[in-house]
Amino acid sequence: MNKIILQKGKDKAAWQLHPWVFSGAIGKINGRVQPGEVVAVYNIEEEFIAYGVYNNTSRVAVRLLEWNPANEINEDWWRLRVRKSIQNRKHLLTADNDAVRLIFAEADFLPGLIADKYADYISIQVHSAGIEQVKGLIVDELVNLLQPKGIYERSDLKSREYEGLPDSNGVLWGELPPDFVEILENGIHYKVNIIDGQKSGFYCDQRENRFLTAQYVKGKRMLDCFCYSGGFTLNAFRAGADEVVSVDSSALAIDTLKENVKYNGFDETKHVAVQSDVNKYLRQLGEGGEKFDVIVLDPPKYAPSRSTLEKASRAYKDLNRRGLMLLESGGLLATFSCSGAMDIETFKQVIAWAALDAGKEIQFIRQFSQPEDHPVRASFSEGEYLKGLLVRVL
Template identity: 35%
Template structure:
């Protein structure tokens, strides 16, 4: 196979050698005119890598291998390795998890989530669409699946049966409804699984406000953890009934734990003005920045959101706050929290920090892959 060769400046050698899987378009020393999904050889000094070219994305090349142009067998090996890595989750009875996490599992731009016997593939670039058939074959070879879906600008079936709209999965002893044809992500926020379980231990006897609740994952753990009451808030009306159904499915009374359909920013401001206070507030908003250019706007929005939540937290209460915006670093997130606390006359004492669950592995030299920040802090009056 004759490959187009892209020569990179030597200053990129260190990041390539250490395993960073992306070559940004503005790093290219030459104009390259190739159709998307073209395999290329990248050379940087003595380093050689093989990757997929993308004609449109800011990420011009996604690097896959230092040895060969990947084929179906190569993809199958990566999928099998990813399957084996998640064995501890299956041993715990967890039936919903991320089977393939793109760059972390050696298949950049491709994500696969497993829900019971159904796999959902999601691609993040036009260039990697060419890999989907190989991925489908590899998934079927690993596990006794009933169906495989593709989520990209919509959801469609690729193989097997379509999943029921009321599919039920299990997570740390809790059961949850999942509709794989609707909603956000590929069905659940799988990256927060271990953070939900961790926070459960802090919920006994507390009145809790769960903002951006979606279908109530954090709420469900909080109720099992002994919360006196959990108020769940989300702007999407269709999530309320699913959250109530999840409580009922696990033997809890949904009437004790109300669901409010409202914009969380507005509701927090209203609660703050009305003097409504909670023992624990959970903030798990969607990403607030899609590019580096919007990073500062995202930090301002996070600041406003966390200030409002701190105003609504009882003295000595807890704030569990998260960001899934990859453009915001962990240090920038901490700095924002400190500034937000100062703005409202509070002090935030950080008790715990975490990221995404283990089914979202990240190469050590790929900070973009560790996108999730989760912080639990005690909110006190400023000294």
């Protein structure tokens, strides 16, 4: 096996079980290593640290997998990791929930792999050269364990470009998913577009937060911004919301949302679906003097890296300021950030600034986070990306 020797003083994170070795930490490479090849990583004294997968085109040059030198990275190792990931989540698949994240990349010791189960279909994304090398093996294990009707790949992400990989979309096993796969989450029916929808098709990470937010909406008027296919909207209607206005810039999202409202038998006369840029629409609502009892702000990732955090903070502040201005005393704002670069304390500060600019006094009454099928390894805090706040206007 080829050896990677780290520079002096650059091995601390690897010893502490952090799964990333950046290219600048590498001192020497023994052998001719190909992208996606398993390597052994050593410190400058040539003490074994871990096994990992090398890729010279990526800033993350080695993705570490295993710190026990006795555990060889072979077919059995990969299959065991897949089995453990699924076993840890099987209890989440119930009569009311048949959509779950099966594999969450570094959190499950499978860096660069996302796998989501949507009823009888599995959607996967491959972000790294190492997983690309064993993709067929992983698909085979998923089939053995879950017997899906089909497994579909949605690997069309910017991260693949950084790994030197082309886009890869299509059926990996079994049937092509239908235009809409029918799933259940929190007892609510959804039609999910795996092939053309955003990311892998549906955001399982907000499952608990949708349910929790809905506890505050009975008899209320709610605004659901960046609604996508309607997760917060549908939970609100089931909980007895009087009216919901749902906004998204995507025509496909709005069409899917309308179909989901109808499919669940909710009163369509109480629903307003708007295709619009959210910031533009919030500005229009403010100019029109509109008010809501509950507002949900669930925007896309504004801060993909720490270098963009300052700019993203301004965007989050402006978005939340516009939302807060549509709430009167007693109104609630459920606001979220899926930017891993923004921690919860920074997010609280941004919302406090937004409230100050909006002329509102607020309380934080609940914190939201990602659910257990999106776990966070203690050695990899970067895996904690989703955070949210329930804010009351005083």
